[in-house]
Amino acid sequence: MSATVRVHVREEAQLYNALDPSPFWDRDLDRNAAEFIEGEFREHRLAGEWHLEVQAPAGHVDVRTLQTAITTYYDRLVQSARRELKEHLRAARIGTFTGLALFAAIIAIRRLLLAAVNDLPLAIDEGLILVAWLMLWRPAETLLYDWIPLHRKRRLYERLRGIRVTVTDKASPPARSPMA
Numbered sequence: 001m002s003a004t005v006r007v008h009v010r011e012e013a014q015l016y017n018a019l020d021p022s023p024f025w026d027r028d029l030d031r032n033a034a035e036f037i038e039g040e041f042r043e044h045r046l047a048g049e050w051h052l053e054v055q056a057p058a059g060h061v062d063v064r065t066l067q068t069a070i071t072t073y074y075d076r077l078v079q080s081a082r083r084e085l086k087e088h089l090r091a092a093r094i095g096t097f098t099g100l101a102l103f104a105a106i107i108a109i110r111r112l113l114l115a116a117v118n119d120l121p122l123a124i125d126e127g128l129i130l131v132a133w134l135m136l137w138r139p140a141e142t143l144l145y146d147w148i149p150l151h152r153k154r155r156l157y158e159r160l161r162g163i164r165v166t167v168t169d170k171a172s173p174p175a176r177s178p179m180a
Contacts, residue, residue, distance in 0.1 A: 003044030004051040005037060012061045015054070016069065029073045041160060050163040058169040067165045074161035081154035088142075088150055095139035106132035 009015060017028040029037075041050055052070070054061055110128040114120055 001047050002049035002051060003041065003047035004053055005040040005044075006053045006055060007033065007036070008055045009061065010057065012056070012066075015061070015066065029069065034073070037163075038156065038160065041163070042156060045156075050159060052163050052165045054165065054167045056167060056169070061167045063165055063167040066167065070163065070165060071161055074157050077157040078154060078161055081150065081157055085147060085150040085154055088147055092139065092143040092147070096136075096143050099136045099139035102135040103132045106135065 007015075015030055015033050017030050037052065044050065054063075054066065106128055110125065110132070113128070114125070
């Protein structure tokens with residue numbers, strides 16, 4: 001099963017970031033164009049192959065240039081997403097160790113208080129237990145769940161890096177990408 005997303009442009013410049021002075025092969029995609037492409041393909045996650053069909057007036061968009069630009073653009077985003085995920089997991093590990101240390105310290109304080117005070121009020125006893133567990137809440141959530149959206153974003157960019165581009169004119173059949 002494959003998914004095809006169609007984009008209609010009047011000229012090639014609509015696909016690229018106008019503020020990027022790089023040559024075409026190294027240009028960033030226009031953020032609006034990239035968000036549209038990402039949103040459309042996000043809805044087709046299960047499709048085995050992804051194709052981007054750019055419909056433009058004949059001769060206005062070079063398929064090789066666009067294929068290279070998309071591959072390069074999403075390759076940079078993959079690298080960035082990998083670094084972001086790696087940094088997140090590192091911070092989650094540090095937070096978990098810190099949370100465990102605080103948990104142990106609060107439980108130790110509770111035990112010292114129980115040994116020192118014969119009749120420790122129930123509110124203080126249970127309050128210390130509650131605070132100890134709260135020290136682990138956010139680090140555990142970060143370690144167990146918060147990495148999932150970052151992982152999904154990286155996987156999306158990896159798939160987008162490999163999309164095959166075709167450029168068509170309404171009057172002519174699709175021109176296949178050289179990488180297809």
